[in-house]
Every structure is written in C-alpha cells, then in structure tokens.
Amino acid sequence: MNVAVLGTGVVGQTLATKLVSLGHAVTMGSRQSGNEKAAAWVASAGDLASEGSFADAASSGALVVNATSGMASLDALVAAGAQNLAGKVLVDVANPLDFSQGMPPTLNPCNTDSLGERIQRAFPETRVVKSLNTVNCNVMVNPALVGGSHTMFMAGNDDTAKADVRALLESFGWPADDVMDLGDITAARGLEMYLPLWLRLWGATGTGHFNVKVVL
Amino acid sequence: MNVAVLGTGVVGQTLATKLVSLGHAVTMGSRQSGNEKAAAWVASAGDLASEGSFADAASSGALVVNATSGMASLDALVAAGAQNLAGKVLVDVANPLDFSQGMPPTLNPCNTDSLGERIQRAFPETRVVKSLNTVNCNVMVNPALVGGSHTMFMAGNDDTAKADVRALLESFGWPADDVMDLGDITAARGLEMYLPLWLRLWGATGTGHFNVKVVL
Numbered sequence: 333m334n335v336a337v338l339g340t341g342v343v344g345q346t347l348a349t350k351l352v353s354l355g356h357a358v359t360m361g362s363r364q365s366g367n368e369k370a371a372a373w374v375a376s377a378g379d380l381a382s383e384g385s386f387a388d389a390a391s392s393g394a395l396v397v398n399a400t401s402g403m404a405s406l407d408a409l410v411a412a413g414a415q416n417l418a419g420k421v422l423v424d425v426a427n428p429l430d431f432s433q434g435m436p437p438t439l440n441p442c443n444t445d446s447l448g449e450r451i452q453r454a455f456p457e458t459r460v461v462k463s464l465n466t467v468n469c470n471v472m473v474n475p476a477l478v479g480g481s482h483t484m485f486m487a488g489n490d491d492t493a494k495a496d497v498r499a500l501l502e503s504f505g506w507p508a509d510d511v512m513d514l515g516d517i518t519a520a521r522g523l524e525m526y527l528p529l530w531l532r533l534w535g536a537t538g539t540g541h542f543n544v545k546v547v548l
Numbered sequence: 549m550n551v552a553v554l555g556t557g558v559v560g561q562t563l564a565t566k567l568v569s570l571g572h573a574v575t576m577g578s579r580q581s582g583n584e585k586a587a588a589w590v591a592s593a594g595d596l597a598s599e600g601s602f603a604d605a606a607s608s609g610a611l612v613v614n615a616t617s618g619m620a621s622l623d624a625l626v627a628a629g630a631q632n633l634a635g636k637v638l639v640d641v642a643n644p645l646d647f648s649q650g651m652p653p654t655l656n657p658c659n660t661d662s663l664g665e666r667i668q669r670a671f672p673e674t675r676v677v678k679s680l681n682t683v684n685c686n687v688m689v690n691p692a693l694v695g696g697s698h699t700m701f702m703a704g705n706d707d708t709a710k711a712d713v714r715a716l717l718e719s720f721g722w723p724a725d726d727v728m729d730l731g732d733i734t735a736a737r738g739l740e741m742y743l744p745l746w747l748r749l750w751g752a753t754g755t756g757h758f759n760v761k762v763v764l
Contacts, residue, residue: 436734442659443744482763487748514748518652522745529738532703532730537764544760547698548753 336361336393338386338408340369343425343469344399348373350473351397352380354503361389361412390416395423395496396458402428402447403440406454418457421493423500424448424520425464425472427527436531439524448520452489459493461486462520463501466530468540475505475543482543484511487519512546552577552609554602554624556585559641559685560615564589566689567613568596570719577605577628606632611639611712612674618644618663619656622670634673637709639716640664640736641680641688643743652747655740664736668705675709677702678736679717682746684756691721691759698759700727703735728762 337348338361351358360370360383370383383389390396390412400408405426409417428447429437441450448462463486464472471477475484484506488494494513501511514522534540553564554577567574576586576599586599599605606612606628616624621642625633644663645653657666664678679702680688687693691700700722704710710729717727730738750756 436737438659443654478763480763483760512749512752514752519748521652522748525741526745529742532735532738533728533762536728536730537762539764542762542764544699545763546749546753546758547694547696547761548755548758 333357334359334392334394336389336396336412337399338389338397338412339399339401339426340367340373341399341401343472344397345369345373346469346473347397347399347425348381349377350504352377356380358382359384359389359392361386361408363408363411386412387416393420395421395500398422398424398426398451400426402426403430405447406450409451409455414455414457417455420458421490421496422451422455422458422460423464423497424451424460424462427465427524429527436528439527442525443521446518446520446524448487448517448524452517459488459490460517461488461490461493461497462517462523463487463497465523466526467543471541471543473504475510477541478543480545481507481510482545485514485519485523486511487514487517487523489516549573550575550608550610552605552612552628553615554578554605554613554628555615555617555642556583556589557615557617559688560613561585561589562685562689563613563615563641564597565593566720568593572596574598575600575605575608577602577624579624579627602628603632609636611637611716614638614640614642614667616642618642619646621663622666625667625671630671630673633671636674637706637712638667638671638674638676639680639713640667640676640678643681643740645743652744655743658741659737662734662736662740664703664733664740668733675704675706676733677704677706677709677713678733678739679703679713681739682742683759687757687759689720691726693757694759696761697723697726698761701730701735701739702727703730703733703739705732726761
C-alpha cells in the first residue's frame with residue numbers, strides 16, 4: 333500500500349520506517365519537498381521510501397498518517413489539500429501540545445473540542461481515526477517493548493476506516509484483543525486529554541516505554 | 549480515627565460506609581446539619597456514624613475526605629472553615645465536572661489548573677492529596693471488583709500526608725504495589741483530565757467497574 337506520513341519528526345520517522353519494513357511504499361511529507369530530515373530518512377530507508385511536499389505525500393498515499401506537531405497539524409493538512417485527502421483514511425496520531433508557555437505543555441484545543449474532531453470537521457470527506465497518540469512512538473510500532481498486554485485505543489466516525497486502522501495496528505504487533513474502539517471521533521477529546529496524565533506517568537516511571545491496560 | 553466525609557452523594561455515602569466498617573468514627577458533612585440524606589445514612593450506618601454541617605464534620609475529623617460535587621467543592625471547603633482544615637490531610641476524590649452544558653460534561657478548571665491545585669492554594673495549611681478520583685466509588689472501596697491488579701494514583705505536596713493516604717488505600721484493599729505516587733499536587737491536572745477518557749471507557753466497556761493498570 334502507498335502510505336503518506338505527514339511529519340518529519342521522531343514520530344513520523346519511526347512510523348515511516350516501520351511501514352517501509354512492512355513492505356509499504358511510504359512518502360514522507362513536509363512543508364517543502366527536499367526537507368533535510370525527510371531527505372536523510374529517504375537516504376537511509378531504502379527503495380520504498382520517498383519524500384515530498386505535504387500535497388505530494390497526500391496525493392500519493394492510499395492511507396495518510398498525521399504525525400505532524402499537533403499545533404501545526406491543521407495547517408499541514410490544509411497544505412496537503414482536501415482533494416488529496418478526500419475519501420481516504422487519515423490516522424491522526426498527533427497531540428495538540430502547546431509548549432509556548434513552558435512546561436508542562438497545555439492542550440489546544442481541550443475540554444470542549446479536540447484536534448481529532450477539528451480535523452474531521454475541516455475535512456469532512458476524509459475518514460479520520462484517532463489512534464496511537466497515547467503511547468511513545470517506539471511503543472506505537474513495537475508494543476512488545478511494554479510487558480504483557482496493554483491497550484491501544486481508537487476513535488472515529490467510519491467503521492470501515494477503523495477496521496483498516498485495526499489491521500494496521502495488528503501489523504505493528506498490537507494483538508486484536510488489545511485494541512479498543514471508543515466510538516466516534518468525539519472520543520479524541522478523552523484520548524488527547526490523557527496526555528497530562530501520560531506526562532506524569534512518564535515522570536513517575538522514568539521511561540517512555542509504558543502504557544495502560546484497561547482491566548475489567 | 550475520626551474522619552470527616554464532606555458530601556452526601558453516592559460517593560460520600562460509599563466512602564463513609566466503608567470507613568465505618570473499618571472502625572472509624574465518621575461524621576458526614578453537608579451544608580446544614582440535619583440534611584436528609586446524611587440523616588438517613590446515619591440511621592443505617594451504626595454507632596460510629598454521625599452527621600453535621602461541613603464545619604461540624606471538618607472540626608471533628610482528624611482526616612477529611614472531599615466527596616462533594618467538584619463544582620461545589622471550594623464553597624463547601626470554605627464553609628468547612630480553613631481553621632478546621634489546617635494541618636489536616638484532605639483526600640480530594642472530587643472531579644470538577646460541569647454538566648451545565650449537557651453531556652458530555654466538561655471540566656472546570658481544566659488544562660492550566662485543577663480542582664486539587666485550587667484547593668491546595670485556597671487552604672495552604674491543609675495537606676491535600678488527590679486520589680481515588682479515577683475510579684467508580686464502588687471500586688474505590690473494593691478494588692477487587694476489578695480483576696487482577698490495577699493502579700490507583702495519588703498526588704500531593706506532603707509526603708507524610710501521602711503516606712497516610714497510602715495506608716488508608718491499603719485498608720480499602722489496594723495492594724501497596726498498585727498505588728502510584730505521581731508527585732506534587734500539580735499532577736491533579738492529569739488525574740482530573742483523565743475523566744473524559746474514563747467516561748468513554750465506561751461507555752465502551754458497559755460497566756463502571758473497570759480501571760487502568762500502568763504496565764512497563
């Protein structure tokens with residue numbers, strides 16, 4: 333499958349590398365084609381890797397991953413182009429963390445809205461699925477870094493899109509039983525508002541390689 | 549120990565009943581002594597149970613539990629009286645859920661502040677510990693309702709207060725290894741902002757008797 337990974341940071345590179353390792357042709361998208369980090373990734377990632385503008389990537393991808401910085405995601409997606417995103421599954425892994433006031437970051441939006449919902453509203457023809465935003469990027473693509481079973485959430489309005497994302501998560505190593513569907517995209521609010529707790533758990537455990545397991 | 553439980557709702561009644569069953573003398577506090585729900589609880593709860601105003605309860609308790617509705621907690625604590633709370637451990641189990649705009653509730657405060665922090669700032673001589681707010685009240689006092697091990701968080705500025713709360717949690721049945729200290733009271737922000745996810749997990753699991761376990 334052709335996959336667009338929007339974003340050249342650690343999250344984007346980690347996801348893009350995993351996708352290539354699974355045999356997908358991945359185009360890493362950034363503001364301008366020729367981006368230094370994207371080009372360096374392409375040079376190291378083999379024949380299935382390419383890079384281009386957000387629009388280049390989105391137009392080539394059958395599936396699009398939003399791994400841009402959460403505060404910049406909507407601008408990035410506008411640059412990607414609604415026509416290039418229409419009808420496609422967009423996996424939104426970003427968190428709208430605002431570091432402009434220092435640490436700890438705040439969320440923007442928060443409480444009455446979420447980035448996942450904003451993306452879905454801005455691109456109504458795109459099938460947005462919020463997922464993977466609740467774990468460190470190494471855990472995203474290698475859940476076995478965390479011991480035992482633990483839970484990956486997803487939320488979105490389109491059931492077939494969630495089935496596609498579930499298959500992608502399983503290809504990353506997430507057991508089917510550990511993937512929990514929280515319903516429509518408004519659940520992105522809870523998934524993003526979990527981040528302040530995630531940050532404290534990171535501090536308390538001393539590692540980013542943790543997750544939570546929902547226990548009944 | 550004499551314990552004040554502020555609040556007459558399901559959470560307050562559940563905690564008060566558990567505390568009495570453990571041999572504590574519990575005074576349930578409400579806006580006015582003679583509150584109907586508090587009186588009914590006293591009538592059913594035995595000789596260790598009493599009720600009174602918020603100030604009556606706070607003055608009699610060596611430990612104070614804030615189980616009032618989160619949006620009303622600061623007013624309740626002002627009525628309880630700073631002098632009656634000074635030096636004491638206050639376990640804040642409340643969530644500042646605002647249902648005034650319908651479902652889902654929003655949090656007020658949120659993102660840049662929390663109820664736990666507000667209480668600590670308003671009552672600097674009180675040793676506030678945020679805990680128990682991340683589970684249903686039946687699970688608070690009976691963690692075995694949830695299968696296997698799962699995690700209870702606490703946060704506060706005073707280590708001896710947290711040791712007292714840890715002992716209380718253990719008396720409720722929480723294994724020591726399942727209690728996680730997230731640091732100072734600013735972690736209350738993450739603990740309260742978990743509520744929107746908790747509400748979606750409630751919906752997805754179909755039961756309030758669940759929790760999360762932190763897995764490394």
